[in-house]
Amino acid sequence: xxxxxxxxxxxxxxxxxxxxxxxxxxxxxxxxxEGLRVDLAREASWANIxxxxxxxxxxxxxxxxxxxxxxxxxxxxERTPMTVPxxxxxxxxxxTVSKGLADALRAIDPEGMSGHPKSARPLARLIEARRTAGDxxxxxxxxxxxxxxxxxxxxxxxxxxxxxxxxxxxxxxPPPRMAEKLKAGEIDGFCVTAPWNALAVEDGDGEILIYASxxxxxxxxxxxxxxxxxxxxxxxxxxAVIRALLKAAAWADASGNxxxxxxxxxxxPYVSAPETVVRQSLVGSPPYVKGTSGSSxxxxxxxxxxxxxxxxxxxxxxxxxxxxxxxxxxxxIDIRAVADxxxxxxxxxxxARELGEPAPLIDEKVEGGRAGPWVLSEATAPIDxxxxxxIDGRVFDPxxxxxxxxxxxxxxFRPETV
Amino acid sequence: MRVLIIDPDEAxxxxxAQGLSGIEPxxxxxxxxxxxxxxxxxxxxxxxxxxxxxDRDTLESLRESNVDNPRPVVMFVDKSAPGLAEAAVSxxxxxxxxxxxxxxxxxxxxxxxxxxxxxxQKLRTDLSKAQADLAARKDIERAKGLLxxxxxxxxxxxxxxxxxxxxDTGRPLGAVAADLLAFAGVLKGGGA
Numbered sequence: 374x375x376x377x378x379x380x381x382x383x384x385x386x387x388x389x390x391x392x393x394x395x396x397x398x399x400x401x402x403x404x405x406x407e408g409l410r411v412d413l414a415r416e417a418s419w420a421n422i423x424x425x426x427x428x429x430x431x432x433x434x435x436x437x438x439x440x441x442x443x444x445x446x447x448x449x450x451e452r453t454p455m456t457v458p459x460x461x462x463x464x465x466x467x468x469t470v471s472k473g474l475a476d477a478l479r480a481i482d483p484e485g486m487s488g489h490p491k492s493a494r495p496l497a498r499l500i501e502a503r504r505t506a507g508d509x510x511x512x513x514x515x516x517x518x519x520x521x522x523x524x525x526x527x528x529x530x531x532x533x534x535x536x537x538x539x540x541x542x543x544x545x546x547p548p549p550r551m552a553e554k555l556k557a558g559e560i561d562g563f564c565v566t567a568p569w570n571a572l573a574v575e576d577g578d579g580e581i582l583i584y585a586s587x588x589x590x591x592x593x594x595x596x597x598x599x600x601x602x603x604x605x606x607x608x609x610x611x612x613a614v615i616r617a618l619l620k621a622a623a624w625a626d627a628s629g630n631x632x633x634x635x636x637x638x639x640x641x642p643y644v645s646a647p648e649t650v651v652r653q654s655l656v657g658s659p660p661y662v663k664g665t666s667g668s669s670x671x672x673x674x675x676x677x678x679x680x681x682x683x684x685x686x687x688x689x690x691x692x693x694x695x696x697x698x699x700x701x702x703x704x705x706i707d708i709r710a711v712a713d714x715x716x717x718x719x720x721x722x723x724x725a726r727e728l729g730e731p732a733p734l735i736d737e738k739v740e741g742g743r744a745g746p747w748v749l750s751e752a753t754a755p756i757d758x759x760x761x762x763x764i765d766g767r768v769f770d771p772x773x774x775x776x777x778x779x780x781x782x783x784x785x786f787r788p789e790t791v
Numbered sequence: 792m793r794v795l796i797i798d799p800d801e802a803x804x805x806x807x808a809q810g811l812s813g814i815e816p817x818x819x820x821x822x823x824x825x826x827x828x829x830x831x832x833x834x835x836x837x838x839x840x841x842x843x844x845x846d847r848d849t850l851e852s853l854r855e856s857n858v859d860n861p862r863p864v865v866m867f868v869d870k871s872a873p874g875l876a877e878a879a880v881s882x883x884x885x886x887x888x889x890x891x892x893x894x895x896x897x898x899x900x901x902x903x904x905x906x907x908x909x910x911x912q913k914l915r916t917d918l919s920k921a922q923a924d925l926a927a928r929k930d931i932e933r934a935k936g937l938l939x940x941x942x943x944x945x946x947x948x949x950x951x952x953x954x955x956x957x958x959d960t961g962r963p964l965g966a967v968a969a970d971l972l973a974f975a976g977v978l979k980g981g982g983a
Contacts (some may be wrong), residue, residue: 399814418847420866424885427876449854451876518852542859544827545852547845 376408378607382614383412385422385434388644389548390474390654391462391595392435392676394682396638398621406620407613415642418547419517420450426600427453432607433599433614435461439692440518441598445715447516448702450702456604458720459615460688461595461622463681464586465674466522467570468529470562471555474499474511474578489661490587490764500540502705505738513537514546514563516556521585521594524695526564529588531783532765538699555579566594567654567674568639568646574663575650581661589741589763591679593688596782604720615724619682623730626677631655672759679759680733680749683723687737687771689716694769694778700785708774731756741768792817794900797825797844803911807839810903825849825856827859837897838864838887839904842880850887862889867901869894875901882908911915927965934968937975 376603382404388393395413396406404411414431416422423444425431441455470478479486479734480504482495500511506635512531515522527537537543546554548569554560556578563569573579585592597618604611625634638644646653653659658673660666668674675681689712718736725732731754738749749756763769769777778786794817798804804821811819820833825846830838840847856863867886868876871894879885880906888897931953938949957967 417843417845418851420847420851420885421842421880424877424880430877430881449851450866472909517848518854548847549845550824623893 376612379432379610380408380632381410381412382432382610383414383430385414385416385425385431386643387416387419387422387435387548388567388646389435389465389595390638390644391465391676392643392649393634393638394461394479394621394676395435395597396616396643397625397634398617401621401624403617403620403624404614405616405777409610409613409617409638414416419520420702421451423450426455426598426603427451432603433597436596436598437517437520438593438596438688439521439524440517441596441698441715442689442692442696442711443701444520445601446702446706446711448696454601455598455715456601456611456717456720457596457598457684457689457715458604458611458717458724459597459618459680459682460593460684461597461618461676462649463591463593463675463679464584464672465594466525466564466566466585467581467659468526468562468564468579468583469570469579471558471560472577473558474561475582487529489583491582492764493530493535493571496530497533497535497540497567500535504540510540510542511562512542512544512560514551514565516548517545518701519694519696521592522564522566524591524692524699525585525588526697527699529583529764531781534783538785552576552578554783567659568644568651571650571653571659572646574660575653576649576724579658583764584658584673586658586670587764590680590760591672591675593685593691596715601714604717611720612724614729616728617719619652619677619725619728619730622677622682626671626681628671631671631712675759678757680752680756681737682735684718684721685720685733685737686712686716687740687769690737690771690774691740691769694774697786698781698784704775704786704788726753737771739770741766741767744786792837792896792900793833793835794819795830795833795838796821796840796904797823797838797846798841799823799844800841800911803841804909805909806911809898810907811900814899814903827853831859831861834862836889836892837867837900840885840887841908842883842885844877847885853887854890864888865890867894867897869898869901872898879905883912884908923965927963927968930965930968930972934971938969 386395393742399413422434441457444448444453445455477499478495481498515526530537548565548703551563551565551569552573570581623628624762635648635655639651640644657669658667693708708711722732735751735754741761743761745760747758749758779788796804796807808819853860853864864887867888884904886901935949938952959965
């Protein structure tokens, strides 16, 4: 096809269910239909994807939303301005703890451990009891410092009065090592994306306490990212990638395709996990406990419905409020400018228009506060949206992110100390 | 200086360790995976890690010092050698250093690691090419034998048949020979 600055692209991904839009775009020919020949490179770490994209070894890839913001600010590594023209998914992760910890939680707070969604209150009680007894602290793992998993786990813990920096040990463990470290007792629990929670349950070593979709009904997670200079130099190729990924996300999100999707992405070059386990997080929600059955809701992991592919600036701003909250960045950073520079709904809209696909006409929205389904009318065509409540009922108004970041009882951001 | 090498590829780690032996007094440890307790006990000044190890993300989280992590580390970027970190990542290796360590002392370590990673990559490529060549030669010998037997021709004539097939189809001689053997297997009912 003519008109693209580049036809051959190399894109990186991590072995997770939310890499699906990239895999589907290649396997179902959506990249090819846009004139792109794409090589998908399975990478061993998020740092690899970040650095290889920064160095031009990869053209772009599957990224953690917060990682693109951190790289742009030069926080936690060298400064490389990034561009995010599309989100890959909403939800998809969960908090899983070891069988042993789950039993201890039931013993100390049977009521708190019955029903869903679970708060971290049983864990708060256990931490207190262990502290009194002088036992070792509970250790929980996430996949990267700048990740939804880190913020979502901290949000859940802090909502029950647990200070993640003082009351527990937080460590970073790569996804494929989570299950083995849980089994070995090196960690007591983790927050990671599908399929690794379902795998720990299936192996009988873990129990899922809460899904991401219970913590925040439609929370952001992974994105497609390139460097800003790549985006500037390849506008037509980037638009072609967005169109292919949008078609792929729509295909992946259709209920009739979810079983086929599981077979496609579980194969060795991709997620490389048992198909039965990968499928559990796609045709519904995985079981909390081995031997039970998960729910049939497809909202455990959303690829396209509810404007999921749109790079909402309110998502970027929410991530930035959590970076402030936990002291990863300071008040000197203009978070509005960072969100505006990285998340590019304008690029999404241009690509969606060429496909005749509905796109939001607003760049950000209030997150939280909607208990039922609603319709986004500020769009090129009305879009059905899902409830968007947070577990604690808090509402994020992107018009005043600093007040939100400062408003948590547990947190490091106190603007009056500036 | 203490250097910790994290590499799931034992042979490559050994090659790097050997390469480092010429550098100023240093102590080298090797491990297939990163273990924070073992690392804290060793107290490395530099951690050299293979990019195909997923443990890079754990190192990324050790920028903050705490009880478990008394010596925070950062990815090594030498401001006086722009592009070095990128070249290292391209070579498949990254270095993390105790914050504040002089770049001049770390650069030779990273350069040795990069050169050994590239050497290993070349050795592996050469080896797989040699193996493929050997397999192709065996296929060609067997295909010639088959043609000689089935057509009653001599070895030179059998080779000419194969060579013509290869030229007509624009494919390597070894691939044509392998196809011929596979078809013969099917015709004999031996499966594909």
